[in-house]
Amino acid sequence: MSIKSKKSSVKTSSKTTKSKRTKILCVSHMEDADGISSAALIKQAFGGDTILVDYPGMTDVLETLRNDEKLKMLFICDLGLNKQNSDYFVDLLTELRKKQVSITYVDHHYVDSKIIAKLKKVKVKLIHDTSECTSVLVYNAFKKKLPEHSIFIAVCGAITDYMENKPIASKLLQIYDRQFALINATVLTYNIVGHQRKQDIDYLYYLVDELSESKFPHDIPNTYEFAQIQVGKLAEIISKVKASMKISKNLGYMEVLDSGASGAANFVLGFSGKDVAITYKERVDKGIYAVSVRGSPSCKTHLGKLVSSIASKLGGSGGGHDKACGAVIPKDKIKQFVSQMNSHLSSG
Ligand SMILES: [Mn+2]
Secondary structure (H helix, E strand, C coil), rough: CCCCHHHCCCCCCCCCCCCCCEEEEEEEEECCHHHHHHHHHHHHHHCEEEECCCCCCHHHHHHCCCCCCCEEEEEEECCCCCCCCCHHHHHHHHHHHHCCCCEEECCCCCCCCHHHHHHHHHHEEEEEECCCCCCHHHHHHHHHCCCCCCCHHHHEEEEECCCCCCCHHHHHHHHCHHHHHHHHHHHHHHHCCCCCCHHHHHHHCCCCCCHHCCCCCCHCCHHHHHHHHHHHHHHHHHHHHHHHHHEECCCCEEEEECCCCCCCCCCHHHHHHEEEEEEEEHHHHHEEEEEEEEEEECCCCCCHHHHHHHHHHHHHHHHECCCEEEEEEEEHHHHHHHHHHHHHHHHC
């Protein structure tokens, strides 16, 4: 193609065939019931497509939207920002806003006030509150568009995120029998965490569809059988934690070889007797460790902020909630990460 014809075709397309934006898209967190439930509620309220991502995959997915000429409405749910990606996030959303894409960002992870100000300035609709989980925030914002059943889907997200005692969530939970809600949220969670491999992601989209059609987790075929298998695997993790967990002054830690890092984290927290647990699993293909950090109720440090600052000093990234967060750490820096966490915790 000659330069001349290329030029003229660009000119025509921008002048005469201004593409019609029709696409509604929700990008949500794939790793837990809060993210999956949020995606289901957005689908129920607005229709449209869903893309599920984990934290490390978030910017790659957002980048594909930069030149998406069909994109009309974008929802981003339960995907917290960190020091490494927040500037990119603001820049991309600013660019999409210039193209008149409507953007709603719903999240409950800690966000720097400067980032919040920048997002508000470009009129991103921000539904941000660290005191309720994302699925409850989604339900609360769009309840007029949602059937009564969506309360239950929101409650499942709250239970999984340990946020069912929060002001709005606790009122929603009261509508249902507590045990009924707990078993459904737990079955949903085990089906989500057991389908995190690349080849299983279609199952997660299937869950979003089923939940958006007002099904209870127990109504979805084989979820209980699958959950039972997951419970068996967790029981195996308990014995591995007892055998290979290490304890330093202020935390318990362990390298996880099979299973995910997060599955072992709560057991390390419990069995170590410490207020903080760190588990990490190598991602051989990426030369990094995926790290999970958990804090006990008596932990005074905001772990999300601490992890974010130590991870970024070591060339990684991370962040999250005060008592549950994660990081990506370069392979050769993981020992330093654990020891720096340990020393920062003793200094308060
Ligand atoms: Mn969440």
